[in-house]
Amino acid sequence: MTRRRLLLLSVSAGAGHVRAAEALRAAAADFDVEVLHLDVMQHVPRAFRTLYTDLYLKLVEHSPSTWAMLYRIMDRTPPSAPAARLRRAIERLNTLDLRREIARFGPDAVVCTHFLPAELLMRERSRGRLACPVHVVVTDFDLHGMWVVPDMAGWFAASDEVAFRMRARGLDAARIHVTGIPIMPAFAQAHDRAACAAEFGIDPARRAILLMGGGAGLGGLDEVAARLLALDADFQLVALAGRNAKALEQLQALAARHPQRLVAQGFTDKVDRLMRACDLVITKPGGLTTSECLALGRPMIVHAPIPGQEERNCDYLLEQGAALKAVDAIALDYRVRELLADPAHLATLAERARSLGRPQAARDVLVRVLGG
Missing domain, CATH: 3.40.50.2000 (Glycogen Phosphorylase B;)
Known part of the structure; x- marks a missing residue:
């Protein structure tokens, strides 16, 4: 047959x-x-x-x-x-x-x-x-x-x-x-967080934040990363530049000034492992990326939604208690500080995200x- x-x-x-x-x-x-x-x-x-x-x-x-x-x-x-x-x-x-x-x-x-x-x-x-x-x-x-x-x-x-x-x-x-929403089968597989963290040079004993893109109102990746690193809080920042070679070069220069705090990452087909190594994701509210975060139970701070579909995605995540929204750079700083100072709130967001994941x-x- x-x-x-x-x-x-x-x-x-x-x-x-x-x-x-x-x-x-x-x-x-x-x-x-x-x-x-x-x-x-x-x-x-x-x-x-x-x-x-x-x-x-x-x-x-x-x-x-x-x-x-x-x-x-x-x-x-x-x-x-x-x-x-x-x-x-x-x-x-x-x-x-x-x-x-x-x-x-x-x-x-x-x-x-x-x-x-x-x-x-x-x-x-x-x-x-x-x-x-x-x-x-x-x-x-x-x-x-x-x-x-x-x-x-x-x-x-x-x-x-x-x-x-x-x-x-x-x-x-x-x-x-x-x-x-269909996402890669890798997001349904079980992986040890420590092993995933080690793969990217992240300390699994410390909190880590994944930054996926800048956007309207926030600035470029290197600007956002620099501002977040200036916050008075102990965390590691992983900035994902994707295929943007210029952004990766800028992030690598910034990482050299912040050893053990910033990981500059270019394109990878292991985003699921990168997310597993982090406690919080800062991203635009695209349907696929947010579905990946939900599948892994990763809370989000969402920003710069495209009018229409991404605004509706953003509304859904906020209504369901799986994300916070940053309307501008100041709001992003505030949200990060708030969540790092309140582990219970971060855990609640993670629990709600996981309950929605498919x-x-x-x-x-x-x-x-x-x-x-």
């Missing part, structure tokens, strides 16, 4: 949709299935890719108020509206290569971690050009109207509230599943999609 074929479709407008698909691909190793992950933006004309991804990133960085307005307008626009129909027509015209790739692979099931491919395949199914089931995974703790794609085989929600919103918008309750989300999605 030939192995079943699973197609994962993401969109690289921000990193979260791609990371969710990659998490599903990694989890699929436990299933007897052939997997292909396609980023839609790698199969469209350059002009469309620039418009769809670069414009979005520029808006959220340079004109967040404009993006907030567009987010609200698009949320309220019905699928039958002329503007929505025109948008879908433009998307269809620019995704011919993608549809050829899908037909060439011949999937037995499709999982979309972005609404764009879900909308495309909804039409393909209605025209009889695709017979296999198509599923949608929502990658935030909110439900925007563009994610409400009808006639899917299943919709996967990050939380009970998102599932409630799906039902309220008319989706079939029997096909809605609360699984959480480390097996990727596997739970695939069980529904593939069975077994």
Whole structure:
């Protein structure tokens, strides 16, 4: 018998949709299935890719108020509206290569971690050009109207509230599943904190804070790190620069002036081990990163949310008692001082985070999609 074929479709407008698909691909190793992950933006004309991804990133960085307005307008626009129909027509015209790739692979099931491919395949199914089931995974703790794609085989929600919103918008309750947001299987594995700390040069006997990115109102990574290190408190700081070589160089220079206090870390595929070595995470409230923190029971200080989806993520974390919010640099200093001086509060945040975590989300999605 030939192995079943699973197609994962993401969109690289921000990193979260791609990371969710990659998490599903990694989890699929436990299933007897052939997997292909396609980023839609790698199969469209350059002009469309620039418009769809670069414009979005520029808006959220340079004109967040404009993006907030567009987010609200698009949320309220019905699928039958002329503007929505025109948008879908433009998307269809620019995704011919993608549809050829899908037909060439011949999937037995499709999982979309972005609404764009879900909308495309909804039409393909209605025209009889695709017979296999198509599923949608929502990658935030909110439900925007563009994610409400009808006639899917299943919709996967990050939380009970998102599932409630799906039902309220008319989706079939029997096909809605609360699984959480897919994250890498490594976040479901058990590891010793001391061993993880030693791997990155962190003293497991001292408290450690993981700083993941600067942002609006906070400044660059090196500025934030320098200010935190000036606080009158005993802790180690781990600053994750990712692929930003300039930021890493600045952090390394700062670390040389603060031996045993600052660890400057570049890109790593072991973020789960880095988080395990730390007691608190300072981050933007993206759906994937916050889901990773929740899975490990790591409390958060969140900052600089993108208007719309990240603001809703932030609201969810604050309402659930798993995070605090820093509206600016002064607030960040205050929150850090407050938590370090109150271990009971930090422990309560950690407990609430752990209670919300869904480390097996990727596997739970695939069980529904593939069975077994």
